[in-house]
Amino acid sequence: MRNTNEMEVTFDSYSANERFARVAVAAFMTQLNPTVEEVADVKTAVSEAVTNSIIHGYEQEVHKISVNCQITENVFIVTVKDTGKGIEDIEQAMLPMYTTKPELDRSGMGFAFMEAFMDKVEVKSAVGEGTTVRMEKTIGKGRSLWTTQSL
Numbered sequence: 001m002r003n004t005n006e007m008e009v010t011f012d013s014y015s016a017n018e019r020f021a022r023v024a025v026a027a028f029m030t031q032l033n034p035t036v037e038e039v040a041d042v043k044t045a046v047s048e049a050v051t052n053s054i055i056h057g058y059e060q061e062v063h064k065i066s067v068n069c070q071i072t073e074n075v076f077i078v079t080v081k082d083t084g085k086g087i088e089d090i091e092q093a094m095l096p097m098y099t100t101k102p103e104l105d106r107s108g109m110g111f112a113f114m115e116a117f118m119d120k121v122e123v124k125s126a127v128g129e130g131t132t133v134r135m136e137k138t139i140g141k142g143r144s145l146w147t148t149q150s151l
Contacts, residue, residue: 005031008068013058013082018050021067021080028069029076032139041117042076042137048110049080049133057084057131076137083130090123 007028011017022043029042046067053065063083070077087093094111114121118135125131 004072006070010066012062013054013065021050034139045114045117048113052110053082057082074139079134081132086127087125
């Protein structure tokens with residue numbers, strides 16, 4: 001069995017709690033000794049996923065969002081889950097610049113940012129049941145190579 005560590009937080013879908021989610025996730029991942037860039041990448045991806053739940057999943061109504069973090073060796077996994085309206089067409093929703101809320105001046109880049117900053121992004125959704133976004137990032141990938149080359 002691999003050595004794992006896990007934490008989960010659940011909070012109301014107020015936009016102010018997006019900052020809380022970022023900080024909670026960053027604090028938990030510090031045990032992997034990530035670089036500043038790795039922390040920033042994960043925080044950005046979490047921010048996008050939580051914001052999607054607030055704006056699209058719950059359409060600004062207040063319900064619960066759960067963020068689960070798991071560490072297995074040097075792989076950091078974060079899952080953001082809501083029980084909102086769900087996504088009708090995941091493939092379309094993940095296209096850069098696609099948005100269902102153009103009136104809110106949303107850029108439609110949430111999933112594109114998640115995919116850019118994380119190693120793996122999986123989205124599961126059912127209309128009327130909610131959405132789960134699972135993201136993975138290997139921490140410290142380039143570090144050992146850099147240290148050996150700098151000797």
